[in-house]
Amino acid sequence: MENINYFFSPKSVAVIGASREKGKVGYAIFSDLLDKYAGEVIPVNPNATEILGRPCYPDITKVPKDVDLAVISVPAKFVPQVIRGCRKKKVRAVIIISAGFGEIGNKNLEHKILKEKGNMRIVGPNCLGIFDSTSGVDTLFLPEDKLKRPKPGNIAFITQSGAVGSVVLDMLSSEGYGMSKFISYGNGIDLNEIDFLEYLGNDDKTGVICLYIEGTKDGRSLMKTAKKVVKKKPILVLKAGRTHEGTAAVSSHTGSLAGQDEVYDAAFRQAGMIRVDDVRDMFDYAEALSSQPPAKGHNILIVTNGGGFGVVATDEAIHEGLKLPQLADETVKELQKCLPPYVKVHNPLDLGGDADSKRYAAALEIAGSDKNIDAVLCIVLFQTVSLNPEVVDVVAEFAKKSGKPIVTCSAGGEYVQKLMHKLEERGVPVFNSPYMAVKALWCLAKYGEILKKAQ
């Protein structure tokens, strides 16, 4: 554990293969670290004496200071000797960005690295490395204008595939969600998903863990670790290679053994991990889990100003195993006092096409606190004449105070998207289809169930 800390908050970082040439990976990593990381950043490159104003050393062993973390971006064949140097220098942690190892059949080169590593811990090779939103460690080597970095937040991502991880990171950032840590471990010759799962389980900054894997080297210990972690925070897992064809594609992609999907499926279930099938689901579920408490049960309330959307959401909720209970008698009575007589009070609660913010406030406050209700799906069609942007405050206030999970559904063009962003900024997840909103609620109920079982 202690060693793993050096990846996220080292006192000093050396970039081996740092470059002055814009467009090179060694430039992107070095300049990014200089910009964002508060500690010492040291370039290492035999062909330069200075890079971006910092003295450059020909060799890691020539650096006149202690180095906690080394980031390596040199051609694959040079990596073993660089690792030897790092060990001599007593570097604590190493990220090998370089590709050209096991993933193209060069297993031998990986063995050489392992022989040289000593007590050092390694992330990679063939990876994007680490992003830590608090310390500023960032080895992603994709410029900010192409790939946005998320603000600090409580979602962590461990990914075997750099591409999948970086796309989710980019999506989360652009929708205003925050991340704690991002780990792309590539071939995982030393540290892998299991080590980081355990680490993130104990990380105060992390509230939700997302995991993308194509295979694992040790299913038993992955499950054992996961079982411990899910008592503290939810784990979402996207395991690619479900079908015969997908499995074949995996073996060509990372050389992992994808294994029998049924076995994975049962194991994930037993360990209390929540399995997703798609990148978008992973992203949507993480949004919901990062801001909302788990639901205590499967009973939901649907509130809407679009009857059709309410019906579609109801169909989908039932289909996903959620329930729409009757509202308690006293709830119905109280609602009838506040709502116009033509609004029929039941669940789903259709407030009418002429609903305003006040009607939403009454519905959420009264029906939302009904003892039969575990969670709320609030559909808001911002386009209607009678609804003004104030409804954002109404929903956000309810989310803050109620103690029950809420997700919202809205969709439309620019005007609506602005208001959707506002809701998200205030910690209320918004989905652009009833289907995704219902699935997110399902996920919150699922995690509630997992927690109950784990007790």
Next chain:
Amino acid sequence: MENINYFFSPKSVAVIGASREKGKVGYAIFSDLLDKYAGEVIPVNPNATEILGRPCYPDITKVPKDVDLAVISVPAKFVPQVIRGCRKKKVRAVIIISAGFGEIGNKNLEHKILKEKGNMRIVGPNCLGIFDSTSGVDTLFLPEDKLKRPKPGNIAFITQSGAVGSVVLDMLSSEGYGMSKFISYGNGIDLNEIDFLEYLGNDDKTGVICLYIEGTKDGRSLMKTAKKVVKKKPILVLKAGRTHEGTAAVSSHTGSLAGQDEVYDAAFRQAGMIRVDDVRDMFDYAEALSSQPPAKGHNILIVTNGGGFGVVATDEAIHEGLKLPQLADETVKELQKCLPPYVKVHNPLDLGGDADSKRYAAALEIAGSDKNIDAVLCIVLFQTVSLNPEVVDVVAEFAKKSGKPIVTCSAGGEYVQKLMHKLEERGVPVFNSPYMAVKALWCLAKYGEILKKAQ
């Protein structure tokens, strides 16, 4: 048919209940028509002599010119006498925007209207009415800054629920897709979904028909009409009220009888309509069908620069009943000539994290024209270092020339979203998850199958 034309391209429109007060429905409709509609627009209101510079008449019978279309926005109880006036005036077509009829139990008022209508055709009551992107007829009464209007295009939408329809319209507009006609028919006391299905089947401007219904008054004739239309263009249908709970919600929403879902399901299948379960699916499928030809079979090629995305898409394609055939020997040979040796040539075709536009061009041109391939799923992770925006041209050019359907998958923040929009503007559908891209391809293959059966 001829009468229905008056709704979309009348020579003159009277707005009964036109108002000078901003924020009123009667103002929004009148001023919108003045702005966009090229023909004559006449305000009718007993309390004004002039509105926005146009002479206003106290009564439709007092209008000194022929009126093709009357749009009625007056309180429900006055509607029957207004209809009587319209008949006297020999108005051809009437849209009743006003609510307060069958949907709240006032069936009687609807009977009164039908008694007065004579030969006139009626859309509504309780509806948004009509939007025609070519003629400029627009009775949607939601200001443009809240609800964008789509540019001219080939997607048509018939909807029983105004809210569902307007949200889809807003989403299509904001993603740059075009629509031909939009019809919200509300309670449908005269014209309903069947009439408009038949009409749009013969409409040159319409290439894809979307239909949202909660029930139908005449299942048999809906199916008969659909069967004819699907030979010419695809019909997507979202029928809400699938579950017991959803059905109950429908009867409270529009008073429709939702009926047994299995019966609907079988009928849609027999008629060759494509059923969707969610608003988002409706929207995504329409995007694909509006720009891409149907697929001749279920054999797809997946091209990607993110291995993980390729695997996820492969799993999902197989799950949806699509196939990933081997590429022909000559295709493999030719590809190997153009791609670096470490790119393994098979399907899914992972071009590598360092793929550039040229690799995409080679892959699409060579593998895309393989005789075993019916359709292409092109995954483009724009974030990578080596890929520049030129790849948009490569994909768009392929889409234009190949004759085979293509859909793309991409996701990310601002930078990526701009490029996604560019692709869409050039007629290539883009989805932000492998799942939706695969479903869109499935839909293109489904319509290919429906066409074959219909021959």
